[in-house]
Structures are given as structure tokens and as C-alpha cells.
Amino acid sequence: MSSEAKFNFVKLWAWLSAMFIFPLIWVGGLVTTHDAGMAVPDWPGTYGYNLFLYPISTWLYGPFDLLIEHGHRLLGSWVGLLVIFLCISAWATEARRWYRWASVGLLAAVIAQGLLGGFRVVLDERTIAMVHGCGGPLVFAYASFLAFASSSDWKHAWPSIAPKGLWRLSWVLLGASVTQLVLGAQLRHALPSTTPVGFMSMVHLHLTFAGVVTAAILGVWFLVRRNPYRTEPRLKVPANALAGLLVVQLALGIGTWMANYALPWSETAPSLARYVISAKGYWESMLVTAHQATGSLLIAFSTWLICRVGRRQISLVQNPNSFTIPQDASIVGTARETQTTVGQPVSAI
Amino acid sequence: MNRSAVARLSAAWLSSFVGLSLLVGCGPSKLEYRPNDLHAASLTREGSDQDPRAVAKKTSALIEQWFGTLDEPKWPAETLGADLEAVRMDSVSRCAGPVGRGVDKVERGVFRKHCVSCHGLTGDGLGAAAMLVEPYPRDFRRGTFKFKSTPVGKKPTRQDIHRTLYEGIPGTAMPSFRAIDESKEFAHDIDDLVEYVRFLAIRGEVERRVMAAYVREGVELDPDSGRLKELLAQVVQKWAASESDAIEIPEPPAYISSAAGDLAIGIDGIDNGQHVELMKKGQSLFESELTACVKCHGKTGAGDGASQDYDEWTKDWTILAGIDPKQSKDWKEMKPFGALKPVLAKPRNFHWGAYHGGKSPSEIFKRIVLGIEGTPMPPVARAQNGNPGLSDEELWELVYYVMHLEERS
Numbered sequence: 001m002s003s004e005a006k007f008n009f010v011k012l013w014a015w016l017s018a019m020f021i022f023p024l025i026w027v028g029g030l031v032t033t034h035d036a037g038m039a040v041p042d043w044p045g046t047y048g049y050n051l052f053l054y055p056i057s058t059w060l061y062g063p064f065d066l067l068i069e070h071g072h073r074l075l076g077s078w079v080g081l082l083v084i085f086l087c088i089s090a091w092a093t094e095a096r097r098w099y100r101w102a103s104v105g106l107l108a109a110v111i112a113q114g115l116l117g118g119f120r121v122v123l124d125e126r127t128i129a130m131v132h133g134c135g136g137p138l139v140f141a142y143a144s145f146l147a148f149a150s151s152s153d154w155k156h157a158w159p160s161i162a163p164k165g166l167w168r169l170s171w172v173l174l175g176a177s178v179t180q181l182v183l184g185a186q187l188r189h190a191l192p193s194t195t196p197v198g199f200m201s202m203v204h205l206h207l208t209f210a211g212v213v214t215a216a217i218l219g220v221w222f223l224v225r226r227n228p229y230r231t232e233p234r235l236k237v238p239a240n241a242l243a244g245l246l247v248v249q250l251a252l253g254i255g256t257w258m259a260n261y262a263l264p265w266s267e268t269a270p271s272l273a274r275y276v277i278s279a280k281g282y283w284e285s286m287l288v289t290a291h292q293a294t295g296s297l298l299i300a301f302s303t304w305l306i307c308r309v310g311r312r313q314i315s316l317v318q319n320p321n322s323f324t325i326p327q328d329a330s331i332v333g334t335a336r337e338t339q340t341t342v343g344q345p346v347s348a349i
Numbered sequence: 350m351n352r353s354a355v356a357r358l359s360a361a362w363l364s365s366f367v368g369l370s371l372l373v374g375c376g377p378s379k380l381e382y383r384p385n386d387l388h389a390a391s392l393t394r395e396g397s398d399q400d401p402r403a404v405a406k407k408t409s410a411l412i413e414q415w416f417g418t419l420d421e422p423k424w425p426a427e428t429l430g431a432d433l434e435a436v437r438m439d440s441v442s443r444c445a446g447p448v449g450r451g452v453d454k455v456e457r458g459v460f461r462k463h464c465v466s467c468h469g470l471t472g473d474g475l476g477a478a479a480m481l482v483e484p485y486p487r488d489f490r491r492g493t494f495k496f497k498s499t500p501v502g503k504k505p506t507r508q509d510i511h512r513t514l515y516e517g518i519p520g521t522a523m524p525s526f527r528a529i530d531e532s533k534e535f536a537h538d539i540d541d542l543v544e545y546v547r548f549l550a551i552r553g554e555v556e557r558r559v560m561a562a563y564v565r566e567g568v569e570l571d572p573d574s575g576r577l578k579e580l581l582a583q584v585v586q587k588w589a590a591s592e593s594d595a596i597e598i599p600e601p602p603a604y605i606s607s608a609a610g611d612l613a614i615g616i617d618g619i620d621n622g623q624h625v626e627l628m629k630k631g632q633s634l635f636e637s638e639l640t641a642c643v644k645c646h647g648k649t650g651a652g653d654g655a656s657q658d659y660d661e662w663t664k665d666w667t668i669l670a671g672i673d674p675k676q677s678k679d680w681k682e683m684k685p686f687g688a689l690k691p692v693l694a695k696p697r698n699f700h701w702g703a704y705h706g707g708k709s710p711s712e713i714f715k716r717i718v719l720g721i722e723g724t725p726m727p728p729v730a731r732a733q734n735g736n737p738g739l740s741d742e743e744l745w746e747l748v749y750y751v752m753h754l755e756e757r758s
């Protein structure tokens with residue numbers, strides 16, 4: 001275990017990349033909410049200027065949609081830089097071969113996102129905008145995965161539980177959250193030609209999958225408290241976080257509906273009857289964007305759960321040597337020490 | 350939970366999944382104004398054997414010669430003559446077309462950006478969200494508007510539509526666009542959108558009238574037909590005159606301060622004794638035979654009166670076409686043409702103080718004196734030119750009474 005004592009740069013860049021992709025989704029969401037996607041009609045430059053040389057004063061004090069659209073582009077470039085650092089340090093120090101290649105994969109994904117974003121402007125194509133919009137959260141989940149895979153939990157977790165429902169359920173949750181994202185994007189980017197019936201179908205599907213996500217998270221929350229998972233208290237952390245996010249997300253979903261379309265039964269309460277939607281209003285934009293961002297967080301947290309469960313599943317780990325056993329026996333517990341040699345070097349899985 | 354009732358939803362829910370599989374195959378089609386199939390179906394339902402869709406399509410083709418296409422709207426100036434102009438066409442072209450900015454940094458497609466999700470590209474109220482909001486988004490093509498300062502049968506002023514866009518309509522999906530108006534960049538957007546609403550309303554109403562003349566009178570669909578040109582001019586003239594059709598609001602009495610908008614007791618020299626007195630007078634007017642307010646708004650003003658009716662947009666293709674809107678197997682015949690499930694027009698509940706046309710005393714005065722066009726709410730009989738009815742003084746008492754039915758905490 002050579003790098004244990006040294007500063008782990010891979011971990012640093014992986015976490016920083018994930019942490020900056022998240023606000024990128026927020027700003028990107030605001031771009032869509034404000035329909036600012038086409039605020040800057042050219043690309044890769046901004047009104048003929050080079051992206052980085054576009055006059056700051058015009059940008060900051062200019063129209064709001066220009067501010068967020070150009071800000072989105074700048075933040076995107078910054079994320080690209082972070083991921084390049086991640087690749088460099090992974091190829092320099094990371095022992096796991098798949099991780100090194102995965103970091104290159106992330107770079108490719110970030111570049112693809114950037115290109116898609118650019119084509120969206122040049123081709124003015126809503127479909128591309130939609131792929132770009134769904135791609136963002138997926139890239140975020142990917143970056144989060146690399147961050148989790150560089151974490152100490154990944155290294156120190158011990159395969160102690162037999163495969164049971166939780167593993168499968170975590171994947172169902174991930175699948176349902178991603179589906180939910182795609183459906184949400186259909187609602188958000190509804191075309192002018194979308195028919196009322198088509199739109200209603202999308203809404204119904206989005207609500208149905210909200211039900212699936214809810215059921216999956218409740219199931220996870222319940223399972224981690226039962227045998228055999230009960231013995232692994234660290235599984236509770238993502239489970240609880242998911243449950244918390246779910247409550248927030250459902251509330252934001254209803255809020256998003258109200259901020260866009262008001263409630264159809266507004267005559268049931270005076271506060272609803274008096275509510276006036278403010279188009280492009282501050283709170284309305286924030287609600288809608290928060291709903292989208294929390295949706296991405298749900299995907300990332302499902303990935304987190306999958307990492308934590310996966311690293312503890314006996315059948316999934318063919319090579320027990322890939323786990324590092326900390327020297328501190330009080331954390332490790334006696335049962336584990338009987339199964340492998342303490343301090344054995346990490347090899348790639 | 351009436352229209353959106355659970356029972357109906359669960360059936361719709363199932364069909365959603367079927368509908369989705371159909372949807373996946375469709376790419377983006379070319380965008381154009383949608384022909385008025387529903388009106389054609391309504392006109393041809395009795396006493397005509399023409400195919401409604403063909404009628405709608407033919408009419409639409411003629412209308413395109415006058416008003417242009419979705420992306421390139423135009424004004425029938427040659428037909429109308431230069432001095433009959435009811436909309437500003439530079440505003441209209443800026444609102445039409447796809448969303449985006451040219452290299453001149455001026456934003457275009459403002460209607461598509463802000464309004465199509467509900468009102469639809471044609472202004473037919475069949476935007477994507479149409480089935481999911483209540484009341485339904487307005488179909489502009491009838492040329493009928495609810496909240497205005499002009500009598501029934503006259504068109505709203507620019508200021509009326511501007512007010513709706515600026516304030517929004519509480520308790521409905523119609524948003525307030527105040528935020529875009531307050532940003533320096535979009536300061537002209539509302540003014541331009543008002544012009545586009547006028548344009549779509551004129552275009553839609555001309556389309557309806559031309560279609561009726563074709564089906565009912567057998568007039569040829571020829572842009573040079575004298576009869577059709579006359580119909581066109583009639584509609585445009587009404588809109589051109591709208592500004593001068595606004596009624597004069599009489600000076601409100603001292604106990605109503607229109608500027609404040611909020612009628613708290615204890616200001617403007619109103620004491621409790623006078624308040625009780627005014628409420629008594631107002632109540633007797635509210636409950637009188639002459640006004641019949643109670644019939645719809647209920648004895649306490651909770652909107653629970655006995656009378657139930659549909660709005661004109663619904664009657665247009667139901668009762669007028671010989672269809673009973675209450676029978677679902679009847680009205681569903683019109684669904685393929687774009688009909689939405691008929692919903693009763695709900696009289697307002699005054700306890701909540703949520704006025705859709707604005708809550709200042711002068712706005713409420715207008716609603717009561719002018720009625721709410723397109724809905725069952727009638728104009729009150731006003732004592733004028735020797736006709737029996739309410740005097741201005743009584744009208745203000747009625748306004749005072751209605752406004753004080755709001756429950757305040």
C-alpha cells in the first residue's frame with residue numbers, strides 16, 4: 001500500500017469534478033427555464049468573441065439570459081479542466097487499470113456534452129437540447145461514481161453479505177431515476193407541436209415513475225434495517241439520504257407543477273384561488289431548477305448506494321485481494337482478519 | 350376535484366401508455382396554423398353533408414392568403430385598404446416564428462416562448478397543457494374576451510389585454526408576465542404580445558365567419574369574393590374601434606378609494622355604523638330580483654347558487670350544434686375535432702377575494718356593469734336613458750358589498 005500515506009490527488013480531482021458538475025446542472029437548468037439556450041446565437045465564440053475573452057462587463061451587466069448562458073459555458077470549461085487533472089493524476093498514481101480508463105471515459109463524456117451543447121446552439125435542435133439536458137445528470141452520476149470509487153469506503157468495505165434483494169433494488173432505483181429524468185425532460189422541452197394527449201401521457205408516466213422511485217426508496221430504507229444488511233451500518237447512510245431527498249423531490253415536483261400550470265382544483269382553498277403564477281419569476285425558476293437538480297442528486301445517490309452495497313456483496317468480488325484491510329483492528333473486526341492477510345497490497349479488479 | 354376527478358384519470362392513465370407508443374414514432378412535423386376543425390364539425394353537423402376536415406382545410410388555405418403563415422404572418426392590407434389597420438405588424442412578426450435571437454440581439458418568437466404551452470400555436474387554446482389545467486386556456490379565435498372595459502359584443506382594449514398579461518389571472522394557469530416586463534431587456538414584450546393576441550383573434554374570427562358563410566350561405570371560398578371581404582372588414586373594424594368602445598367609470602363615492610384598492614374599514618372616514626349601513630344596502634341589492642346575483646353566486650356569495658351553465662366556447666360546439674354537453678357519449682363525438690370535456694363555468698366565490706379581472710373597485714365595477722363576456726355572468730341592468738335598473742350610487746354599494754364578503758383573518 002504505497003500511496004496510503006501520500007496525498008490522494010485522484011480523490012481530490014474526482015470529488016472536485018463531481019462537485020462542479022452539480023452546479024453546472026443548476027445553471028444549465030436555469031438556461032432552459034429562461035429559454036436562454038439561444039441567447040447567444042453563435043458557438044464556440046460568443047457574439048464573435050472568443051469564449052474566454054467575451055467582455056466581462058457586457059456579460060455581467062448585460063441581459064440575464066446572456067449571463068447564465070455564457071456562465072454555463074464558462075463553468076463547463078472549468079469542469080473540463082478539472083477532469084483533465086483527474087485523468088493526469090489517475091494515470092500517474094492510480095493502481096486500478098479500469099479506473100484510469102474510466103477517468104478518460106469521463107473526459108470524453110464531458111467533451112461530448114460540450115459539443116452537444118454547442119451543436120444545440122448551431123443547429124437549434126430541440127432534440128439535441130434534450131439529449132444535452134439528460135446527459136448532464138448522467139455525466140454527474142458518472143463523475144460521482146468515480147468519486148465514490150476513490151473513497152475510503154470503497155477501499156475498506158468488506159464483502160460480508162450474501163446477495164439479496166437490496167442489490168437488485170438499488171439498480172431498479174437507478175433505472176427508475178434515470179427514466180424519470182428522461183420523462184421530466186420531455187415535459188420540460190415539450191415542443192410547440194406537442195398535443196394535449198401526448199403531453200398528458202408524459203405527465204402520467206412521470207407520475208407513475210415517481211411512484212416507482214418512491215416505492216424503491218422505501219424498500220431500500222426498510223431493507224437496510226433488516227438482516228442481513230443490518231450488520232452493515234454504513235449502508236444506512238445513502239439509504240437515509242435517499243429517503244430525505246425523496247421527500248424534498250416530491251414536494252418540489254408538486255411545486256414545479258404549480259409554478260408552471262397551477263393546480264386544477266384551485267377552488268378548494270383560498271391560498272390556491274389567490275395564487276398567481278409569475279412567469280419567469282424568481283421563485284418559480286428556482287423551484288423548477290431545484291426539482292431538476294434534486295433529480296440528478298437522486299441518480300448520484302443511487303449510484304452511491306450501489307457502490308456501497310456492491311462492495312459488500314460476497315459474490316461480486318472475485319478477488320478478495322482487491323480490498324485493503326486497515327491496520328486498525330478495532331474497525332475491522334475479528335471475523336474479517338480470518339479471511340485475508342492484513343495489509344496485503346491492492347491489486348486491480 | 351371535478352374535471353380532474355380520479356375516476357376519469359385512471360382511464361386516461363391507461364390510455365397514456367398506449368398513446369406513448371404511438372408518440373415515439375412521430376418526429377417533429379412542420380409547424381403551421383391548425384385549421385378550425387371543431388367549428389367546421391359544429392357547422393356541418395346538422396344540415397350539411399360536407400366533410401368537416403375538408404371544410405376546415407379549405408377555409409384555412411384562404412385565410413393563409415390574407416394572414417400569412419405561422420412563421421411569416423402578414424396583414425391583408427390590399428384587401429382592406431391602407432387606413433384600416435388594427436394591429437402593429439412589426440410587433441406581430443417579432444412574436445411569431447421560432448424562439449431565438451438574431452445577430453442583432455433582438456429576441457423573436459416571443460409567443461412561442463411564453464404562450465404556446467397553453468394557448469397553442471394558433472391561439473386555439475389547445476397547447477400541450479390544455480387538458481391539464483382548469484379553466485382551459487383561452488381559445489382566442491372566437492374573439493371573445495372576459496376581462497375588459499368594453500360592453501358585451503365589443504372587443505377589449507389594448508390596455509385590457511395588457512392588464513391580463515401583466516397581472517395574470519389568480520387561481521388559473523394564466524401567469525403574470527410582470528417579471529419580463531420589469532426587466533429592461535424585455536420591456537416591450539408585453540406590448541408586442543398584446544398585438545399578437547389581437548392578430549390571432551382577428552385571424553381566428555375571420556376564419557370562423559368565412560367558414561360559416563361557406564357552409565351556411567354557400568359563398569365561394571375566393572379571396573376576391575365581395576361577401577368574404579365584407580366579413581373580413583367587419584371583424585377588423587371592431588378591433589380598430591376597440592379603444593373608443595371603453596366605458597366611462599363614474600366617480601366613486603368617498604367611501605370607496607379606488608387608488609387604495611383595499612377597502613379596510615376604519616380608513617377614509619368609514620366607521621362601523623356606516624359600514625353596517627352600506628352592507629345592508631348592498632345585500633338587499635345583491636339579493637334582489639333585479640340583479641339575480643344570488644341565483645349564481647349563492648346567498649352568501651360563495652359561488653354556490655342554483656344556476657349552472659357552460660361558457661360560450663363550450664356552447665359553441667355543443668348546444669349550438671345540437672349536442673348535450675352533459676352527456677358524455679354525445680359530446681365525445683366532437684373529441685376527434687379537438688373538443689375538450691365540457692366543464693361548467695363556476696360563478697366566483699367572493700369569500701376568497703380572488704378576482705380574476707383585478708381587485709380594484711373600478712375593475713369590479715366594470716365586471717358587474719359589463720358582465721363577463723363569454724360566461725353566464727350577465728351585465729346588470731343599469732338605470733340609463735330612462736331604463737329601469739341600478740343607479741351609479743347603488744352600483745358602488747353593490748361593489749362595496751361584494752368586496753367586503755372577502756373573509757379576512
Ligand code: HEM
Binds near residue numbers: 134182246293
Ligand atoms: C421521485 C420523484 C421525481 C423525480 C426523480 C423527478 C425528476 C424530474 C427531473 C430530473 C426533471 C427535469 C428533467 C429535465 O429538465 O431535464 C423533472 C421535471 C418535471 N417534473 Fe419531476 N420528478 C419526480 C416527481 C415529480 C412529481 C411528483 C411531479 C408533480 C406533478 C413532477 C413534476 C415535474 C414537472 C412538471 C417537470 C417539468 C418541469 C418543467 O417544465 O420545466 N415530478 N422531474
